[in-house]
Amino acid sequence: MTAPFTPKTLRGAIVSFKLPDPMPSVIVFQYNPASLSRTLEARTSGGGEGAGEEAFRIAGAPNETIKLEIExxxxAGMGGSDTAQPGGVAAQLAALEMLIAPSSALVIANTILTQIGTIEIIPPQAPFTVLVFGRNRVVPVRIAEFGVSEDEFGPDLTPIRAKVSLGLKVLTYSDLQFTHPGHHLSLAHQVSKEVLAKIANVGSLDAVLGSGQRII
Known part of the structure; x- marks a missing residue:
């Protein structure tokens, strides 16, 4: 029995939009990852070390990558229970893979255009993809890496257990145009971080250098 005051655990998800259609496709994590790693790289104004005030200039939001593993x-569906999913976990895997693949209809259309002599074929845009991992982490991303380990199979060799390793490039207001919804989503995420940062910066230098000491 669940304790009456046990908080409900939110589920992480990958949400995608085929703009301008506002209806999302949602791939919910069956199990939230046990860990999530992030790498941030400062986006500076120049390629060198800089001199004077140039050494402290920031050109935009940092470049951030996120790596996580979902399962x-x-x-449970092997016994024919109501929780069985058609195709085992292959449906979830296919939904993730389609986020980084052009549609077959577009491939066929572009092939026809090439055959009739169209000079330039514009590469298709991937769906607008958002990582939702709690209320304080809703960020636009692009899937940069995708690894799958299929660990168990049904009698027809359909995968019924799988681990997916995702490498995500976080898209920021520095990457997206002002008119794109991801621009405003990224900016809102930064505002929430600024609020959290103020909570962390309530201390003083007394615990570091001693009472009354100053750096500048």
Whole structure:
């Protein structure tokens, strides 16, 4: 029995939009990852070390990458229960893969255009993709790396257990145009971080250098 005051655990998800259609496609994490790693690289104004005030200039939001591993498990459905998913976990895997692949209809259309002599074929845009990992982490991302380990199979060799390793490039207001919804989503995420940063910066130098000491 669940304790009456146990907080409900939110589920992480990858949400995608085919703009301008506002209806999302949602891939919910069956199990939230046990860990999530982030790498941030400062976006400076120049390629060198800089001199004077130039050494402290920031050209925009930092370049950030996120790596996480999510798991899907449909072994409970092997007995024909109501929780069984058609195709095991292959449906979730396919939905993730389609975020980085052009549609077959577009491939066919572009092939026809090439055959009739169209000079330039514009590469298609990937869906607008958002990582939702709690209320304080809703960020636009692009899938940069995708690794799958299929760990168990049904009698028809359909995968029923899988681990997916995702490498995500966080898209910021520095990457997206002002008119793109991801621009405003990224800016709102930064504002929430600024609020958290103010909470962390309530201390003083007394605990570091001693009472009454100053750096500048």
């Amino acid at each position: 899907f498990d449909d072994t």
